[in-house]
Amino acid sequence: MASKSYTLFLAFFLCSFLSFGQITISGKITDSKNNAISEAYILNIESGQHTHSDTQGNFIIAASKNDSIKIHHLGYTTAYFKVDSKQNYTVRLQTKMNLIDEIVIAPKINALSIFSEINTRVNPVNSSQDLLRYVPGLFIGQHAGGGKAEQIFLRGFDIDHGTDINVSVDGMPVNLVSHAHGQGYSDLHFIIPETVAGVQFGKGPYTTSKGNFSTAGFVSFNTKDQLQDNIIKAEIGQFNTQRLVGMFKILDSEKESAYIASEYLGTDGAFDSPQLFTRINLMGKYVGQLSAKNRFKAIVSYFNSEWDASGQIPQRALDNGLISRFGAIDDTEGGETSRKNIILNNEYQIDKQSGLSTTLYYSRYDFLLYSNFTFFLNDPENGDQIKQSETREIYGVTNTYKHKFYEDQVNGDYEFGIALRNDQSRNNKLSHTLNREEVLDSLSLGNINETNYSVFANANFHFGKWTLNPGLRLDYFKFMYEDGLTEAYINTAENKAILSPKLNILYNLKDNVQLYLKSGKSFHSNDTRVVVQQAGKEILPAAYGSDLGFIWKPVPKLILNTAFWYLYLEQEFVYVGDEAVVEPSGKTVRKGIDFSLRYQPFNWLNYDLDVNGTLARAKDEPDGEDYIPLAPDFTFTSGINVIHPSGIYGGLHVRHMNSRAANEDNSIIAEGYTVFDFNAGYRWNHFDFGLAIQNIFDTDWNETQFATTSRLAFEDKPVEEIHFTPGTPFFLKGIISYRF
Template sequence: MGCALISLGGAGSSAWAGGEQSLPGVTIIGQSVVQVGVADSANVGVVTQKQLEDRTVYRPGELLEAAPGLIVSQHSGEGKANQFYLRGFNLDHGTDLRTTVDGMLVNTRSHAHGQGWTDLNFIIPELATGLEYKKGPYYAEEGDFSSAGAVRLKYADTLPGGRYSVSLGQDGYRRALAANSTAFADGNLLYAFEAMHNDGPFVHPDDYRKFNAVLRYSRQYGSDGGFNLTAMAYEGKWNSTDQIPQSAIDAGLISNRFDAMDPTDGGKSHRYSLSGSWRRFDENSATYANAYVIRSGLSLFSNFTYFLDDPVHGDQFAQPDDRTTTAFNVSRKWPGLLGAYETDNTVGLQFQNDSISNALQSTQARDVVSTTRADHIRETSLALYYEYGTTWNSWFRTVAGVRADSYRMSVASDNPLNSGTRSQTMANPKLSLVFGPWSGTEYYVNMGGGFHSNDARGATITVDPKDPATPASQVTPLVRSKGFELGVRTSPIPGLQTSVSLYRLDFDSELVFEGDAGTTSAGRPSRRTGFEIANYYKLSDWLTIDGDIAFARARFRDADPIGTRIPGAVEGVASLAVSVDNLGPWYGEFQWRYFGPRPLIEDNSVRSQSTIGLNGHVGYKFNDKVRIELEGFNLANRKASAIDYFYSSRLTPTGTAQDAIHFHPIEPRSFRLSLLARF
């Protein structure tokens, strides 16, 4: 039947004891969920708890790299939101990659630093029980920011035993974790606490300090459903070594590639949330609901152009952002009949409201010099969607859907000329055709429309905040995307799963990060065409290989003499992971990752270099309860960039403005040693 539900519930069994997670309604080969006969496209997948635990991650956001073709990077201090690349996009800090953790949307709308800002530093990897991913605008339940992809991370309700770990590493890395669950009031109480510090390899240390806490009460009503209530708290504080120009190193203004042009850059952030989810199952339906309140704040100081605009005070700027987000989501699934044909029905409602206060300020060494603009924004959205899946015969099924979104954006600016209210409603159809399976092979045709929202301030602006005498152009609140895809998923030999997809994705307006302005703006219409190949091969009980390759061609669709290339659009991406387990007490994994050169300006005359990384870990199990693990990062010690930009900057107050590549280096080879226990 269409619209098959893949559930990521419960804690599953622990990889520490070599177990595998049991997911209802699906089959697992080795560590991987078999999607043939279940999925509606070649680009959806479920990553199990065992696969997540096997990954070597420098930062928690890199857990998302378990989704094939997705690259997670960083261009600043560790407390800042990550940089994402997928399907020919430089997604900046989260534009067009919808990310949820335990049902809560992480992307933030009308953010001070960039539309869709996705800060994943509050994730505690040990609590993750699985990850679902989708790509393309073909799924009615996925809304804003999901056109390139959507990723869902699920937390455990209970743990099979207490988890305790202490980690030490180079560059001042220290981490401690304590997590456990216990029976309480006819349910279960789970708690987790994490404290971490990291300086990084930088001349001016990151001095990143963070604290995480999770408290969850859950209760299960047999096979009929259950609920949970969860409180989370995160606080982080750091210094930043942002991207730097190579010319500053050549001129001797800074000592090396890990030095900073402005050592006072940095920030602090917090995130507190209270959430609840409820599920109910009976013979003919499944109902899901969740609601949450998030209180979050960011104080961010950046200087990307040094003395270009203000030779006296420098160009450092602050982007404070404080918000309260409230949301409610509910969906219901039930089977039916269309004549003699079996059907699946899904209807859902999604509501979100953001109350936001943010600003753009000129600063010097984090002291405010002037305020460019200050705004209070209220952004409210309501979405309704419906999916109808029909099984026509043993080898053909369809999923048709429609989604309608309505947005209201209200801006109260310090300049009344930039205040106002805008509203927009958009409907998007979806359709998937699934053929097979034949001999373990299934074929897919997917098409549909999606959207991303623009910053509310751009929707109401009328004058330039820096020069009120200069008119400014408004942007539409919602921007439509259209996608089309052909795919195949097959298991040609025992233990091997392969998926191949060819896609095209059009946007009416591209969200582009402006490196010299430190913000995201609505740009020209764009088109991406590309292919992806993902493979998972369980060769034996002790050896697994996971390999992916992707390529995208990204172009602006309008005529402009400056060129048609999209700056920062990633072209080629590849990864290879080899996992070894069940060899007595020893286990380990090595991950090779490549993302290729990118155009840095529209005429393609300036390009970045490719980036290659090799990470891995080796572990030894003393027994089922205690183990030790050594992680290594950038094992080949390559001198490569995590990201590259091309824009104009001035290195000194009396110097001249220069167009140059600005880059942020990947960290040099480093190691971390962890002692882990479960009781």
């Protein structure tokens, strides 16, 4: 009875505490062209209370008459105003070259995105896949002719093509579940880099709104709502490379904006057998302020690419002179892929403190890939070429309700979300083929229907210098698989749910130092074919992680971050899409340290450094046999960038990955590399002239590597050794663009 009375008293106290309100003021933050600025930081200097503007630029904060309010955002001048008798204010921010000066270390769960935001403003992007490199410590590698999704490395994970990182664009998921090639396959080639406005990221399983695949972290891209200028851009480079970009305004008023963007890319690559790679991207976006409370966005995009590939080559073929570094054992590899997307988003401002966001998306995706990893190991006569293909439709909706509150002792916000996603993959196929034409054997064929329902709740409570961020997420999956290789109709189904709690704590020691402790649980789902074969057992492996770190701004022009982290991943079973088999993968432990630094000694000069060290091991294996193949243990990237008011700009960048174990006992080594890139240019009136050089010192480096057992046509016995795709040699291209 006493316990019950105590619970009632505590509930009454909390309700009374939160209901005691203050007088509040509201406003809107815009740029010089009256475009809304989201995530601007608003601080009441007298009380210390703070908030951020929402996606429509609106804010609300507790204040008294004569209080001083400070508003700032990265890349804009800081603004101030005094509270008078008005209750609503409009603040217009002017752009500013100096970035780091304007940063304030404040309670904000994803404050680390400051580092990627600086990257987007000062670092050049050579391709859509380069966008992932905005995330400190994230490395990518291409190993199939430019058209296949990149291999991703982060925090001691060989993530393959996306198994352990959640990727989205404008609220639409990019990861593809139960994909023909690999679980979580994330192909970002449908993004036109010039349309990207910002990148949000988080490392570790700590973000409640991110569910499936968010074990190592997440990356969210947002495209521009409007264009500042029309642009025509042309790039011409070595290896018969051409790229054309066009971006044009259709509507450009205070309440409506619309634009179209297009991209063509073609290249033969540096390989002895030309890649014959082509890619076409088309995109249109509309943004309308339908009413004072309603903002609507619509995005339509189309993407298509096709290519030939030289594939991974065995080290012995290069050593004995059988092929050159850019040669091939089987140059009939390659593929075709396309994606059509529709994204609709509506943001409704219920009142000054509450809002509702709804995102609907649809995607039609086609995939065809030819590969040969083992050459003549399994079929000495015809070779081991495989064909993977599927046609997929994705339907989804996400609804999020968010409410801000401002009380005497505590302020913050909470949100509730509910989401539904359905993937229908038809004719998901793996075949043994010859010269892309003849099907020798069907290894796997079926239809997949996978549905994910999710609900989540998240809150931020600010108590003076403290921020408490609890969260809870529930995901429920329904897996269905219809096997197309059986004579009788067999449609197997399984269900599974997983609960993911989170708790993040931040403490602002001073106005230039933030300490944080993050903890949470997340997961990646397994392939539907694993689920039905395992009868639903051990098919939602969970990841448990924690980060202890700080963000520090010791001087106005320098900001740095250090984090110590730990991640444990449960036992799972993996569907190997290249072989149509299920293999067990044991429990793993990863731990490490991240360090990032951004320095701007002058308004026109920026320096960045990211260093990442990791120890990754299988938990239940003997010492010396517990290495996790291809897990990076040490990486760093660094760069210096000049953006001068005279119009001159340029930069020198370096990325390094250490040599690492390619198999479990470290007897085969994947060689490390250090590569330098350079760019320079000049902006004159409406024109922009530039050049970019990848691998400026023409280093021989292996972009992707695997310990693979293979057999060449003339060999009697198979050999296990490193198979690799060579990295880009010295590659020069010229760039010219015109803005109007």
